Amino acid sequence: MLTNIRIVLVHTFHPGNIGQAARAMKTMGLSELVLVNPRSFPHEEASRLAAGAKDIVERARVVDSLPEAVKDCVQVVGASARPRSLPLPHFDEPDRMAQALIQNAGLAPVALVFGRERSGLTNSEIRCCSHQVSIPANPDYGILNLAQAVQVLAYELFQARQKRADHEIPFRRPAQEPLPTQEQMKHFHEHLSQVVQKSGFLTQPHAQTERQLQAIFTRAQPSRKELSLLRGLLNALSRDT
Structure with a gap:
């Protein structure tokens, strides 16, 4: 299931954040990284800050647009800290998001999308997603950097995967049809x-x-x-x- 989960970083400005995000991914068993128009990549800073996750950085796929990055995915969740007026399904709790992604990742690719360090995802990029998720935080200072956000949500995915394995929960009922890409x-x-x-x-x-x-x-x-x-x-x- 974890191999079917794709982490997508959109227009990452600092190459070091790519390396730190890769490190956060590897600690939670995730391995597929896709970069949408990064400002500077490949870059030695990305490899240096990846530490033991340099292999994920080296295998990262670079694409020109978010639709290209997620076109084969059956579920795409955009991480957004700001309230949006877009009428998309929203996960207020990351653990609910993780359960849904793990369920769908049992049979097809899914993606978790993160935006720019300063401004996050644009409205048009959110519209490329099927769902949104927010990370609950201190209302007076709810700022997480990119790698921290990846780490928190990757942890939730790892936990959801472990719970399914521990309780031997099936991926999907046989009668349930696969979702479209x-x-x-x-x-x-x-x-x-x-x-x-x-x-x-x-x-x-x-x-x-x-x-x-x-x-x-x-x-x-x-x-x-x-x-x-x-x-x-x-x-x-x-x-x-």
Whole structure:
């Protein structure tokens, strides 16, 4: 399960933070690191601060965009300290997030996404996620640096994995269908947008309305079979309009 969990760092400014995040990952059994447009990488500071986790830094994959980093994932959780108005499912407690990720990681890749050191993830990057999570902290000073945030959430994932192993909890009921990847959901949202616009429901661009429609299906978490059914419905509606 842990090998199916991907840590994604978006636009990391200080290369040393990449090394420290890799060290935090390795202590909790995580090994897959993906970097989205880091400012400076490879860099000797990343390798130096990784200490015994230099292998994770050396294997890290660098990509140009967050959608590319998570396109094959069935669940993507964005770590955010700031309250957001985006209508995405939100984990207030990291242990609940960890249980969900571990459950889905039993059969398919999942991702935990961290933003820039100073400003975190943008709204558009959060919209690339299926869920959000926050780390409870002192309301008067709730600031964690990047590696600390990775360490806290990686610990929760490790604990959730250990609890499942100790209690021999199955990954998923056999009757439960696999979830679609983020790339499959992206194609569905694009299809939905085309049909909505063609139908006349939107007479002018309404980005907020389209985002709210997308959020409905994100919260619903349809299975791949259900998503295929929805795509068939959209095709039928397209022929009738």
